Amino acid sequence: MAPTHRSLPGLYLHVPFCSAICPYCDFAVLRAGGAIRARFADRLIAEVAIAAASWPDPRPFDTVYFGGGTPSLLPPGDLARVLAACADRLPLASPAPWVFLEANPEDVTPGACAAWRRLGVRTLSLGVQSFDDDALRFLGRRHTGRQARTAVETAQAAGFDTVSVDLIFGLPGQTAAAWRRDLEVAVGLSPGHLSCYQLTIHPRTVFGVRAARGQLVELPDTEQAALFDLTHRFLADAGWPAYEVSNFASSPEHRSRHNRKYWDHTPYLGLGPSAHSFALVPASAHAGRADAGGASARGHRWWNERHLRVWEQYVVAGKRPVAGEELLGPPALASETLLLGLRTTAGVDLDAFAARYGIDLLETNHALVTRLVRAGRLQVREDPQGQRLAPTVRGLAVADSLAAAFDLPLPT
Ligand code: SF4
Known part of the structure; x- marks a missing residue:
């Protein structure tokens, strides 16, 4: 039996579709027509069965995280089928794991929220990024600041245990006053959880190409550092202290139960294109004395094929869609x-x-x-x-x- 960790494992399900690709995004995402999206749930269900045969940790998963991409683009019926397959093939915590769903503001309606709540979603994580229309246009987002505010309020009215708001700062030319306004709107809405990410320009993105051509100039490091400092001090004073470099919660129960598994080597199983997994395995030389704290354990990390078509080919053939792996001593x-x-x-x-x-x-x-x-x-x-x-x-x-x-x- 594999060595264990004091926290229960988490399950991550990657939904790679987005209605438009943001110019800064370097995730494994794509735009796809209805037919491709419709068959995705079947492929993911097939991977659940394949993974169940080799996942080494027998303990129940106490979190299930639908991330992406934009999982809110999948019909609730497809999400339900995937969850049912997970419950059928994998050990899920009883009475139910904590389910997370990432959603874009334009997908958030009272009807959608009610459907997600019926699925057991407890944290709805909203890709707001900004409440400022100019910033949203620059970031290539399809929603407005008003839609973002309405989405947060709609999610709160629906009764999710935690509503989380993602924001991005450090845009070219962004002033401290402009970023502070975003933070003020965010805390004014009182979500339980906030994530504030510094804009990173990745080489193989639209922004990366523009930066290489000199058409986009990144905010200088000193100004980035000042915005980082402003973020942490403003949110601590407002009652949303940081618990991680980019994550803030109004109280400990709103801290992400899932993401913290990535930070302390709790095992997690990732399914879907590009998803990463991590498990503890006994060191071969000490296989007989694996212990609960993992003192004699090694880490095994592996990651899935990034391209949807390649990932699909493996899954359809009944094979694990693993693109690479490493053993961590x-x-x-x-x-x-x-x-x-x-x-x-x-x-x-x-x-x-x-x-x-x-x-x-x-x-x-x-x-x-x-x-x-x-x-x-x-x-x-x-x-x-x-x-x-x-x-x-x-x-x-x-x-x-x-x-x-x-x-x-x-x-x-
Ligand atoms: S919505 Fe999110 S995942 Fe999709 S392209 Fe934009 S940043 Fe990337």
């Missing part, structure tokens, strides 16, 4: 634990890290930690459960480079 797991932990306000549990990897971070990186604490980037915090190494807001802004500076000597 203790050095890689330790490095990821530090990297992902320093992107959260909870930080890294120092005792657990030492127990799992045999590395005392404070001792092995004493000079670095002292310097970063003095610089106001890190703090060593005493929690009831033990000592934690956590980033400050200034540290969160550079979380990835903080983690990269650590030396992680493997015990001999």
